[in-house]
Amino acid sequence: MLSSTGGPNPPVEYPVLHGGREDLEVADVTGDGRDDLIVMSGQTYASPNFSVLAQLASGGASPVEYRVGEGILTSGIGVGDVTGDGRNDVVASYEGLAVFAQTPLGTLSEPT
DSSP, X not given: OBOTTXXXXXXXXXXXXXXXXXXXXXXXXXXXXXXXXXXXXXXXXXXXXXXXXXXXXXXXXXXXXXXXXXTOOOOEEEEEOOSSSSSOEXXXXXXXXXXXOBOTTSOBOOOO
């Protein structure tokens, strides 16, 4: 977005717990038509496996944390409709794959 002087606005920081091997995706995973940030944290047990920073209509982002399970470190994330319902889902890789399906309410389900 451009500022009133025609240049870019200064960057805005959004806090989210992360550490170690990281991955970032940009996609609408809340079903509201706005792109969200999905930030993976792969190497810190104290951090969530990934967080979704949902883009808000008023601007800004609101983080929601997700975990594959206790003591699991992720190595990558991806976004796409893997359940065939027309909604973007989040897939986290670790020693396997965990699918967080987007629900009709715009949240992500427990991993399968």
